[in-house]
Amino acid sequence: MNRTTMNTIQRPVGILAILLLVLQACSTPAEEAAATDAPAHDHAHGTDTANAEVSLTPEQFAALAIPFVSPEWRTMEGSIRLTGRVMTSPVSKAQVTSPITAKVVDVLVDEGATVTKGQPLVAFADPGFFKLQEEYLSARAQRTQAVAELERQRTLLAGDATARKSAEQAEARASELQARVGSLEGTLRMLGVDPASLRPDALHERFLVRSPMAGRVNGIRVFLGATVDPTTVLLEVIDLHHFHVHLNAYERDLPLLREGVRFPFQVMNLPRGRFEGELFSIGRTFDDDGRTIPVHAHVEVGSEQLVEGMSVVAEIPLGAERQLTVPATALARSGDRAYVYVDEGEAEGAHHFRQVEVRAGVASAGWVAVTPFTPLDSLARIAGDKAFYLRNSLTAEEHDH
Numbered sequence: 001m002n003r004t005t006m007n008t009i010q011r012p013v014g015i016l017a018i019l020l021l022v023l024q025a026c027s028t029p030a031e032e033a034a035a036t037d038a039p040a041h042d043h044a045h046g047t048d049t050a051n052a053e054v055s056l057t058p059e060q061f062a063a064l065a066i067p068f069v070s071p072e073w074r075t076m077e078g079s080i081r082l083t084g085r086v087m088t089s090p091v092s093k094a095q096v097t098s099p100i101t102a103k104v105v106d107v108l109v110d111e112g113a114t115v116t117k118g119q120p121l122v123a124f125a126d127p128g129f130f131k132l133q134e135e136y137l138s139a140r141a142q143r144t145q146a147v148a149e150l151e152r153q154r155t156l157l158a159g160d161a162t163a164r165k166s167a168e169q170a171e172a173r174a175s176e177l178q179a180r181v182g183s184l185e186g187t188l189r190m191l192g193v194d195p196a197s198l199r200p201d202a203l204h205e206r207f208l209v210r211s212p213m214a215g216r217v218n219g220i221r222v223f224l225g226a227t228v229d230p231t232t233v234l235l236e237v238i239d240l241h242h243f244h245v246h247l248n249a250y251e252r253d254l255p256l257l258r259e260g261v262r263f264p265f266q267v268m269n270l271p272r273g274r275f276e277g278e279l280f281s282i283g284r285t286f287d288d289d290g291r292t293i294p295v296h297a298h299v300e301v302g303s304e305q306l307v308e309g310m311s312v313v314a315e316i317p318l319g320a321e322r323q324l325t326v327p328a329t330a331l332a333r334s335g336d337r338a339y340v341y342v343d344e345g346e347a348e349g350a351h352h353f354r355q356v357e358v359r360a361g362v363a364s365a366g367w368v369a370v371t372p373f374t375p376l377d378s379l380a381r382i383a384g385d386k387a388f389y390l391r392n393s394l395t396a397e398e399h400d401h
Contacts, residue, residue, distance in 0.1 A: 054341065054394050055350040068343055069327055069384035077320040078362035078367045079263075080256055082295065084247035086267070086310040092242030094212045099190045101229040102126035104222050105206055111220050115211045115237060122222065122234055123257065125206040129191070133203045136184040136195060140235060143177035150174045215239040243299040243306050245277050247314055248292035252336045255371075256318050257295060257362055258280055265314035267306065276301035318362045323369035324376070330384050331360060331368055332391035340370070341390050343381040352382060353390060 056064070109121050142274040142302060154168040191207035198204075220235040222228060246264060249257060262278045271315035277297035289296050297314075298308065334337045338360040344352035356376055361369035370376075 006173040037333070051069065052355045052394055054353045054355065054390050056353075057188070057350055058255060058346075061351040064386050064389065066386045067348075068381040069330060069383040071324050071326050071340075071378045072367070073378065074325045074367060075138040075320050076323050076325060076362050076364055076367070077318065078364045079315045079317045080249075080253050082249055082253070082314045084295075084312055086299075086306045086308055086312060087244045087246045087295040088238055088308050089242050089244045091248060092215075092239040094215075094232045094237045094246075096121060096209060096212070096235050096237060097230055097233060097356055098122075098124060098209055098228050099187065099230060100126070100128060101227065102129060102207075102229065104224055104226045107220065107222065107224065108208075109217050109220075109235075111217060113217045115215065115217060117211055117214045119211045120208040121211055121217070121237075122209045123206050124209070126227075129207055129323065130203055132184065132187060132191075133193070133198055134217070136181070136188060137198060139177060139180045140183055140195075143174070143181050146170070146174040166195055172181075209234065212239050213222050213239050238308070240304045240306075243303045243308075245297045245299060245312055245314065247295040247297065247312075248283075249288065249295045250292055250336060252359060252370060254282065254293060255315060255359065258319075261316060262300065263297070263314055263316045265312045267302075268313070270305060270310075273297065273302055273305050273394055275305075275312075279316070298343055323361065324371070324378060325367040325369050326358075326382060327384055328366055328368050330382055330387055331358075332387035333360070334391065338389060339371070339387065340376070341387055342376070343383065355391075355394065 066142045103126050104122060105125045107121075108122035108123060109115060109119075115121070150167075150170040150173075153170040157164060157167045188195050190200075191206060192210060193204050215237045218236045218238050222232070222234045228234065257279065259279050259282060262276060265275050265277055266276060267273055277299050279295060279297045281294075281296040283294040283296075286292065326340055330339075330340050338358050339355050340358055341353040342356055344354050346352070358370040359373070360377070361371065363369070
């Protein structure tokens, strides 16, 4: 390898030793973790430093006292912690409206009440409702007359006693009234009125809007005496058994997630509750924040205790799998990227390390599963510690150039 192409740190030995002592004294493990685990998003892996090298003078190498380890194949079983919020699914929330313009005469439920499917929610009365019943009865009577006339014309046509045109007109009139009656019947049924029960002397004075599903009443927006139209939302009904959890995953987490996995989660405002979900959808586009990808889950246990918008923390199990691993201390993280440093030995008066980018996976007992972007021999020696300093040294050298 041509060492003239390597990034080489050439610093006065005394200054480096003092700098290392200051860094080691001031940086706590928690601070290092905070500095290296920042969830900054990066859509692609860089190639400018994928195989970069760090070279240390003998004095620098001795001052760092880097221990060496080798990657190990281990059976890893762990979990990923994701945060998110409780959401209603498209089929778990219904907005209730009136089919026609009418005046509210009674609100039959209270905010937060549990209702069954078909239960009356709001009562209405309006002159337009009476007019609708009148139109239906009139159309029904006209249809009866038109059907009788059609039969008469068909009888006459069979005996050649009338023109075919008259029969066709009678048939068109009967069809028109049949359609009109059918339309009015549909509207009356939407209002909870049985069309067959209507008589000129027995019109309904009011109609009811009923719940389209079983659930909990939420957000009542009307009051007595208010006149509403079909665009006015009266209230909402939420099905307590079909809540979703919307979780936020970083790009690096996606290869570890699988649909169909059940997992426990905690609700921030209900610390003593027991909740369980099942992943059913892993997003393929970034959320509005541009940094995370949505992951959706059905709530399988505890749905009846939830309220839309509650904050949750989920532990997604990853199962057991044999994977290539390195000690957590051997990883240097930078946003979504992670690196290990392979020992290249001494040459030309310096000690050399080759930077290898990896995808970090599940962590357990101080070891982290990794997937290298370039070949990484399990027999290779890597820096078992000080990876954070090697990464910073390489970055500083690049800035100097």
